[in-house]
Amino acid sequence: MHEEKIALVDGQVKAVQKAVAARAVENVYFVACGGSLATLYPGKYILERETAAVSTGAYTAAEFLNDPPARLGEKSLVVLNSQSGGTPETAAAARLAAGRGALTAAFTTTPGSALEQAADHIVYYFDDPAAPYPAVLTIFPEVYKLTYALLDVWNGTGRLPEVNAAMLRLQDTFDEACAAYRPAARAFGAKYAGEPILYSIAAGLDACVGYVLTNCLVMESLWKHSSPLHAGEFFHGAFEAVDDTAAVFALLGLGKTRALEERAVKFLQRKTGKLTVLDAAALDLEAYPGWLRAPVSALVLNRLAALYCDEMSYAMGHPISSRRYMGVEKY
Amino acid sequence: MHEEKIALVDGQVKAVQKAVAARAVENVYFVACGGSLATLYPGKYILERETAAVSTGAYTAAEFLNDPPARLGEKSLVVLNSQSGGTPETAAAARLAAGRGALTAAFTTTPGSALEQAADHIVYYFDDPAAPYPAVLTIFPEVYKLTYALLDVWNGTGRLPEVNAAMLRLQDTFDEACAAYRPAARAFGAKYAGEPILYSIAAGLDACVGYVLTNCLVMESLWKHSSPLHAGEFFHGAFEAVDDTAAVFALLGLGKTRALEERAVKFLQRKTGKLTVLDAAALDLEAYPGWLRAPVSALVLNRLAALYCDEMSYAMGHPISSRRYMGVEKY
Numbered sequence: 001m002h003e004e005k006i007a008l009v010d011g012q013v014k015a016v017q018k019a020v021a022a023r024a025v026e027n028v029y030f031v032a033c034g035g036s037l038a039t040l041y042p043g044k045y046i047l048e049r050e051t052a053a054v055s056t057g058a059y060t061a062a063e064f065l066n067d068p069p070a071r072l073g074e075k076s077l078v079v080l081n082s083q084s085g086g087t088p089e090t091a092a093a094a095r096l097a098a099g100r101g102a103l104t105a106a107f108t109t110t111p112g113s114a115l116e117q118a119a120d121h122i123v124y125y126f127d128d129p130a131a132p133y134p135a136v137l138t139i140f141p142e143v144y145k146l147t148y149a150l151l152d153v154w155n156g157t158g159r160l161p162e163v164n165a166a167m168l169r170l171q172d173t174f175d176e177a178c179a180a181y182r183p184a185a186r187a188f189g190a191k192y193a194g195e196p197i198l199y200s201i202a203a204g205l206d207a208c209v210g211y212v213l214t215n216c217l218v219m220e221s222l223w224k225h226s227s228p229l230h231a232g233e234f235f236h237g238a239f240e241a242v243d244d245t246a247a248v249f250a251l252l253g254l255g256k257t258r259a260l261e262e263r264a265v266k267f268l269q270r271k272t273g274k275l276t277v278l279d280a281a282a283l284d285l286e287a288y289p290g291w292l293r294a295p296v297s298a299l300v301l302n303r304l305a306a307l308y309c310d311e312m313s314y315a316m317g318h319p320i321s322s323r324r325y326m327g328v329e330k331y
Numbered sequence: 332m333h334e335e336k337i338a339l340v341d342g343q344v345k346a347v348q349k350a351v352a353a354r355a356v357e358n359v360y361f362v363a364c365g366g367s368l369a370t371l372y373p374g375k376y377i378l379e380r381e382t383a384a385v386s387t388g389a390y391t392a393a394e395f396l397n398d399p400p401a402r403l404g405e406k407s408l409v410v411l412n413s414q415s416g417g418t419p420e421t422a423a424a425a426r427l428a429a430g431r432g433a434l435t436a437a438f439t440t441t442p443g444s445a446l447e448q449a450a451d452h453i454v455y456y457f458d459d460p461a462a463p464y465p466a467v468l469t470i471f472p473e474v475y476k477l478t479y480a481l482l483d484v485w486n487g488t489g490r491l492p493e494v495n496a497a498m499l500r501l502q503d504t505f506d507e508a509c510a511a512y513r514p515a516a517r518a519f520g521a522k523y524a525g526e527p528i529l530y531s532i533a534a535g536l537d538a539c540v541g542y543v544l545t546n547c548l549v550m551e552s553l554w555k556h557s558s559p560l561h562a563g564e565f566f567h568g569a570f571e572a573v574d575d576t577a578a579v580f581a582l583l584g585l586g587k588t589r590a591l592e593e594r595a596v597k598f599l600q601r602k603t604g605k606l607t608v609l610d611a612a613a614l615d616l617e618a619y620p621g622w623l624r625a626p627v628s629a630l631v632l633n634r635l636a637a638l639y640c641d642e643m644s645y646a647m648g649h650p651i652s653s654r655r656y657m658g659v660e661k662y
Contacts, residue, residue, distance in 0.1 A: 324571060
């Protein structure tokens with residue numbers, strides 16, 4: 001059953017790839033809201049670093065809709081994402097983009113949604129907290145697939161099969177990492193359950209993991225205060241606010257910006273007794289090709305950050321699904 | 332004496348304009364750190380919306396340096412900014428860009444700095460907290476000048492003289508606004524001096540004002556916790572953390588994203604008793620051409636946010652120049 005879904009998704013990614021290959025695309029805009037924007041960010045980050053064929057941009061949907069870039073047009077690919085497919089500003093952004101002649105491709109879990117109706121191409125992903133799908137069918141890995149599918153077009157490479165194979169291995173890697181880190185996650189939850197503030201800090205591709213951690217987990221799900229600090233920006237202002245009054249969750253990835261993250265961690269080790277560090281260098285990523293380990297490490301860090309916050313929710317007696325405004329009232 | 336400096340700056344802006352006109356520039360990268368990056372942001376935001384001639388990007392310098400965009404090259408204009416001119420990663424980014432054949436232009440206050448030595452073109456700005464220069468000589472207005480100078484090249488417009496004239500009026504507008512808002516600023520300082528957390532929230536061009544407020548004022552200068560919330564992103568996660576435990580400073584600008592900011596303000600009015608709103612609609616901007624009022628309003632909001640934080644620093648007995656790490660120790 002999962003095989004069918006994987007084949008469906010791979011076919012949908014190929015369809016976008018084919019449409020892009022048939023067009024003169026000059027710019028790629030990633031448009032969504034909150035966690036759905038953060039999970040598109042690898043597309044922007046990786047394309048921007050790995051191909052000179054296109055320019056890229058990432059926008060929260062309402063801003064894109066109200067004040068779109070001047071280059072939005074027939075030479076644009078607009079990639080959108082909404083879990084429900086019903087996020088009004090994301091669906092409206094898809095309609096705006098289509099109206100300007102752009103090629104549109106949308107990720108969603110929901111067939112027949114407003115977003116699907118507005119987009120030229122759709123890529124389904126799968127999300128059921130009660131009975132989780134294997135990682136390969138979730139949003140981040142699917143965004144990686146699309147990203148490398150596009151790079152294959154623009155760079156004349158042929159890496160998509162290797163990426164697809166890697167994404168199939170991801171669930172095992174997640175399971176092993178979660179088993180290994182669960183005791184640490186539990187200790188984290190117990191130690192910081194009462195903290196009112198928990199910053200995240202990261203750099204480069206890992207910044208989207210920090211954003212998910214801050215925005216979706218700490219703020220949305222645990223109702224704690226946070227900010228997605230950027231390790232490169234940190235020393236130019238924000239660090240002055242940090243001392244023992246704030247807990248900090250730091251990510252150390254394997255990408256070219258690891259040095260920035262390490263600098264922040266070294267400083268934080270001296271300045272707060274409430275530092276948690278997740279270091280991807282400790283992960284077993286031998287199963288992945290060397291060139292793909294940095295991007296894969298970001299996904300494992302993301303999985304582990306969710307584990308840590310799950311454990312915190314248990315320690316707090318505050319279910320991770322708790323919402324007081326979202327879906328509860330009008331705003 | 333100020334006339335000479337203004338003429339110097341205008342000549343430096345013209346020199347960049349001339350160099351750009353003589354080249355096939357296809358992308359513009361804005362590169363700096365912290366507040367110096369935020370003050371370049373209008374360049375990115377406005378160019379991206381007002382010309383299809385170039386693509387744009389904004390990067391914290393260390394990330395740009397460690398993992399630069401693939402398009403960085405002879406068709407790039409790289410605009411940098413460092414007050415001291417000595418920020419190591421910004422100067423190194425200028426050298427990287429020059430090495431790739433890009434045209435480089437740097438803002439700084441400091442003649443002869445490492446940044447000046449690395450950049451093709453320099454634009455001086457002036458900053459002396461003890462004896463402030465008129466607004467026209469400070470960084471934000473100068474970035475506006477360069478932005479519209481570039482647009483004149485790429486769009487065939489001729490708006491720079493109007494912008495230069497507007498920037499000359501800015502100090503009077505600031506003075507009037509500060510006089511009018513000082514009582515409110517003082518009340519703000521007194522009311523929230525003891526708050527440990529003060530979020531900013533804004534959208535569109537105003538997001539850079541929110542970033543300066545959070546990063547440079549609240550965190551760096553007042554040592555309070557904060558995050559630069561984006562009004563468009565707010566409803567997709569972060570808002571769940573907000574209640575009476577957090578003070579929020581909201582900006583309402585005059586741009587196309589005002590509706591996003593208004594939506595956030597309406598929600599916050601119901602959810603926290605600690606909301607401060609600065610609404611640009613209440614400002615007298617009659618002296619400015621209609622098309623320039625939204626960008627000008629962001630500068631006035633920025634000036635007023637600084638006034639509010641000055642008043643808070645007095646109420647806290649914590650000088651706005653207080654630093655415990657920056658320039659105090661190695662990191």
